[in-house]
Amino acid sequence: MCIVLRGQDGVIEQARRQLEDLVPVWAVLDYTRTKTIERELLLAKISILGPEYFGDQLANKGPDILPATEGLEEGSPAKQHADNTVKAAGSIHPGVDVDYHAPRLSPSEALRQKHQHLAGIELIAKQFGGRLVDVSNDSVIVEMTGKTSRVDAFLKLVRPYGILEAARSGAMVMPRAPIASPWSGMADEDTTGEQLDVLDASLLPPG
Structure with missing residues (x-):
């Protein structure tokens, strides 16, 4: 489940801790400062x-939905039926502009x-x-x-x-995989791994 929360750091940290206290929750990851792929x-x-x-x-x-009244002879049954239908629609649906x-x-x-x-x-x-x-x-x-x-x-x-x-659907995010490079300074920093290290392994689901 992905939850988007906007607020001060203290409020976000408080929300994260409260979510971790819920029994069905195994782990809560904060991707605020993590490179992610976002889709909706x-x-x-x-x-x-x-x-x-x-x-x-x-x-x-x-x-x-409303019958056309143009071209109908005044007093004819067809004209009377069309006028009655328009008036009934106006009384049933007050928001309908029968004159438009x-x-x-x-x-x-x-x-x-x-x-x-x-x-x-x-x-x-x-x-x-x-x-x-x-x-x-x-x-x-x-x-x-x-x-x-x-x-x-x-x-x-x-x-x-x-x-x-x-x-x-709402925002869905997934952290990007770090790119390894033999060139100095070209590799991405694996911030996701640091977040996972602080998690208690016993809180994660089996497997």
């Missing part, structure tokens, strides 16, 4: 419909717009070493692994498209 996994579901429809999509209503209508696009224009958004998201994901793991009619899921700072930067770049969901 991100799964993000991003809208490809555009920001005009993001609000409705985020509320799980979809862009076409996103720009209506032809099927061909909507399809081209979706593919443009999809291509843009895929390009950004590739620049960060990510990949598309799922594509649906109105959203795409991106998988990305990197440092926490790169994950934050990726989310900032794709936020204009509309982030529907995001799941992050």
